[in-house]
Amino acid sequence: MAARPQPYLDGLNSAQRAAVEQMDGPVLMLAGAGTGKTKALTARIVHLMNTGRARPNEILAVTFTNKAAREMKNRVGGMLGQSIEGMPWLGTFHAICVKLLRRHAELVGLKSNFTILDTDDQLRLLKQLIRAEEIDDKRWPARMLSGIIDGWKNRALTPEKVPSADAGLYNNRGTEIYAQYQARLKELNACDFGDLLLHMVTIFQTHEDLLKQYQRWFKFILVDEYQDTNVAQYLWLRLLASGHKNICCVGDDDQSIYGWRGAEVGNILRFETDFPGAHVVRLEQNYRSTPHILAAASGVIAGNEGRLGKTLWTAARKGEQVRLIGHWDGEEEARWISDDIEAHQSGRSALATRRENSRTEQVKDEISRLGELEALRGVNSIGELLGRLKEYESFLVDDSRRDLLWELTTRQEEGLSLEPAFQKFGLSEMAILVRASHQMRAFEDRFLTIGLPYRVIGGPRFYERLEIRDAMAYFRVVTSPDDDLAFERIVNTPKRGLGDKAQQNIQKTARENGVNLVEGARILLANGGIGGKGAAQLRLLIDGIERWGEMARGPRIRTEIDDNSVIDDGAPTARYEYGPPEISHVELAQVILDESGYTGFWQNDKTPEAPGRLENLKELVKALEQFENLQGFLEHVSLIMDNEQDGEGEKVSIMTLHAAKGLEFPAVFLPGWDDGLFPSQRSMDESGIKGLEEERRLAYVGITRAEEICTISFAANRRVFGQWQSAMPSRFIDELPEEHVDVLTPPGLYGGGYGAAMPKSDLHEKAAEANVYNSPGWRRLQSRSNDRGMSQPKETRNVTIDMAAVSSFTMGERVFHQKFGYGAVIGIEGDKLEVEFEKAGIKKVVSRFLTGSDD
């Protein structure tokens, strides 16, 4: 048989090709971001099939996310140039293990139709066990135990295997309740997420014959993102590969970001020991990012110790520097980014995106702005533009424009490029990557307000969340009582003791009387068709709906029977007149949520999601401010949601940094580079550098997602779970190599002034000062912007500065600092303290890095 064509090899460099063609034995591809690891892995799958070494169902390929699995499947099909009959064993660890466990469930005492518990169920079950043991769950919360158990499962430890070193965990009761929990799961014919792998490892370890079968069946094993495998996953892979050893793992130690979930970067470093004679392939050319972006990422990751270290280079054109911008608060950050996205979408620089540090850049921006002048429409080349500019004397109204013309002419004479640097991107080519999911809301709100399509990857979008849909159903019933669907949704949410029977009765009454459900319920109540606790509750709801409706419209002040109208059956119609509403629709929304018991319902809910849901409700009410009334808001949302129904299409992506692993976008926005958010407070509080190093790798992952444009931003003030917090710019910003960074003027800090150039260090300083803006430094800054004739930051808010931190230390107090040890406070200025440390001498430190010493 003639060899089949192998076009998929043509697009690979020689190192990648080697990794593809080395089909037998262990292969490790250890290389930096964007070097084509995933591409090579995909080509390898194709090659295995194309050369007849394996059928699609004999290949076990593990990806990190379901999305990545889908993409890989599509690419394999594309590269192969023919449709494949599917690859049943291409998926995430979990997806593959569910499939296997369904086949062999009885080997661990489950039935094949076992259910998989989510985190909520898991916690509920643990709580029951804890309560039965009469353990004080305030001191020893269920969450703590679930964390411990997950940790054990990640390490493939069944209760019998938990090491004695862990015996003290959870007040010495951890192992015991873990065993009870596993037994209870079996009774329920259920397992949790961690069990999927744990059970499969157990099965393979205890049933050698079965393991042998699978070893023979899976002829080739391929694993992407190997640096993020945990011990259980690692053991499972090693068991399966230990026969033929045809295993190919790819990864990057610098992108290990799941340590908090039990991933062990050591797995990748140990590969050569586990599989002696492994063929190690190193890739050094990055095909994704521009040199500036790559250099910025490398600069940050260089701060980590104990890296393998890799050379990365790119042949891409230089492109733009990484853009850095500071904002007054998180909302302004969202506003700026949405403006910038729109500018990139249209290919025109918005005023707000003017770079200040380079005259040339300014010229380019000015040109793209001129492109919007009606008179200059249709002008294509810069030369043409210049010619026309001279004609338009009205344009040359001020010095700066005359300067511009002069500069353009000079540049033209010197043969320099004048093309605007502003690039055009489709919405789906742009992504916002956040550190914490609560950051998403500001963006979603903004996008909904301006009608910009977006998708949230790895979670529901704001207006699709349960609590938001519930709340909006309340608003709908109030603004249009005929909205029966909305009424159905809320009639027993929160629980009002109205079961199916009662609800059916309401429906029936409404149908019989030809009225809406609200009216139907009213009639039912009047004729005593509903009794008990439910009746009282229903009455409260119906009265509420009427009252809130009145509040929305204003009170009815005149009723007039209209004799002249003969509509339908000739019955007289009434005309009502209403007074002005007594409260704003924003206040009303809050009243509805509170009086209906919906707010209380979540306040009493003890699941871990409840605080987030309450926070979302607050955000919802806040979003109303931008609309005239409830109806306007509801219309807006329904229009947007409707647009979104068509699934695909051009949309901006919003996701967490963790979810962005392996992906790439031409333009990437990295908001929230504030100390305490990124790096996270927890990682900074931790002793040692482990947590901080993982955050740094996350920064590296974030920057390296960008192909052409990478924008990093931070905000001096941010509202987190309802509280205003102020922050310093992220320490990672200091680690960005200056020559690869373009600092943009922070519009908020200077009230929208675009006049002055701001060198980076200065910006950083000032932004940090804004943090303590009631300090002399902030006032200085304010008077400076006044001098420049600039407006103040748009909104003056009651920002709660962390006063606890400011006031909790007193002169002479003995304190402890993670890095400098013990010392005594000798000076206090805002939240900055001067401390004389016993070993390190006198240092200025920020109070939140200090703890009072107990001794």
Ligand code: ATP
């Ligand atoms: P990450 O570490 O972020 O997962 P990666 O090493 O898996 O990155 P890929 O996603 O495979 O990198 O490739 C990055 C980009 O470079 C992709 O757009 C890919 O198509 C392109 N690419 C990879 N190899 C080559 C090549 N030999 N020639 C041209 N483009 C390539």
Ligand code: MG
């Ligand atoms: Mg990859």
